Amino acid sequence: YNVTERIIIELVKYLEDNYGFYIENPLNFTKQEFEFFKKYALEYKKFESRWKWMDLYPHLIPIFFREFLFPIYNRDPSVRELYNLGFGNFPNKLKEVLGVSYGKWKEEQRYYDFKKCNRCGQFLPNEEFEKKKGFEKQKRSAYRSMCRNCRNDVKRISIYDKKYRLIKNILGGKCYDCGADLTGLDGYEFHHLFQELKTATWREIKEKNYEEIVEWTIHDRVIPLCGNCHVKRTATVFLIQKELILLENLFTFSSQEIDVLIAERVEEYRDQIGSGKNQVRKWIKKRFVFLQLFFGKCVGCGKITVYNNLPALQLHHLFPELLETKHKWYDLADLDCEISMDTIMDEQCVALCSNCHSAIGSRFQELVDEIVIVGHRMLIEQHLGNFINEFEKPCRIVNQNSKIPPDVIECFNIINRKVRFNSVAGNIIKGYAASTAYKYKKHTLFVVSDSPLTTKEFIERFVHIAQKSQDQAGIILPVVLMNENKDKLDRKPLKLRND
Ligand SMILES: [Zn+2]
Ligand SMILES: [Zn+2]
Ligand SMILES: [Zn+2]
Ligand SMILES: [Zn+2]
Incomplete structure (x- = not known):
């Protein structure tokens, strides 16, 4: 190679001097090398041989490798692959300059164990990538192109999107029972009204394609329920024993008297709920504790109370990052009231209904x-x-x-x-x-504060959709189709060009 290069250079010089010829790229630099020279401002025209820069700037070798060779296959290329790509002499020069073989050098640089994620662009250890199906045993090029985190992200966004479309387009756009909007979409459940029609649950079907899910919706005749309404419909023991659990003057009785009441009531419904005594006791405790500590209602909306939807109330930790263990109400329900109340106070909890909880707990807020x-x-x-x-x-x-x-x-x-x-x-x-x-x-994200479309629901929906194309677009706009020439507020359509 060196001999060839030298001959070419001589030849070029000769042609230039005697005939005014000019050869663009006498050293056969590749696209990657030109980009590299440009980025690091190397004066390649002065190089007398192709890999001269490695002599001059050895500290740039790992950078060149990582930024220009590694991305070609999104992993470290083998000697043969480099040869086929036109970088055949890179390993030789590397050995000459650094004194280690290409393979050894890659090992030192830990390139064997790393891969670049196609979505977030981070160099991550191989463990952060799932293996492709059927390639579990193969060592190289068997990994997925997105890291685990990104794959989960994309999956979550797609499921969220399907859930949204399903409720919005097929199932009436709101909670079947209370008419709540989709702000608490995370907490929405698809409920089977007719158990005999049930072929699958949402969890089983949610990763299938949209058309299949639509068929499921229609066949199984599911209804969308917000988190609050769903727990309300599915808390069996509570529903059967509601009268006792919410009895008006219940707390004027002593605990022994309450126990007697529970025993009587449970006996009455024995065939339906089996030995539900303990469960009924837990519901009564929940009512008591939430009344004592939280005025019996959700601190978010103020609308959900122990009386209209006791099952929907949940504990929310204000400072979860400070705690090692975080108890849910379910974990505390068995304890003595005093102890559970102390724990709740210690952990600095507030009461939220299921809908408010899923609205603030939505991971999209973190964005x-x-x-x-x-x-x-x-x-x-x-x-x-x-x-x-x-x-x-x-x-x-x-x-x-x-x-x-x-x-x-x-x-x-x-x-x-x-x-x-x-x-x-x-x-x-x-x-x-x-x-x-x-x-x-x-x-x-730009939001216009006085537009009727600036609702949390619209924004969340837009953000999810925009995520899919943000790599390809500088600016993404929602286009609003207006049938008439004016909107409900009697305004003409915004003329984007003028504005
Ligand atoms: Zn990633
Ligand atoms: Zn509802
Ligand atoms: Zn609430
Ligand atoms: Zn919480």
């Missing part, structure tokens, strides 16, 4: 890193100041009348006077420029 508000600073501070100060996430206000900063004008090639600083576009740009996303060239 919020920070909040930037663009508007009339003085009015916002006046009206929302306290609110903003209590936000868990960093929150900034950008005044709608401020000028667009010069560096932002330059970054977005804004033509002076074409974009007014206080127009919609101007304020969108200012808002984006104030976000961390701008710094890292990432997407951010």
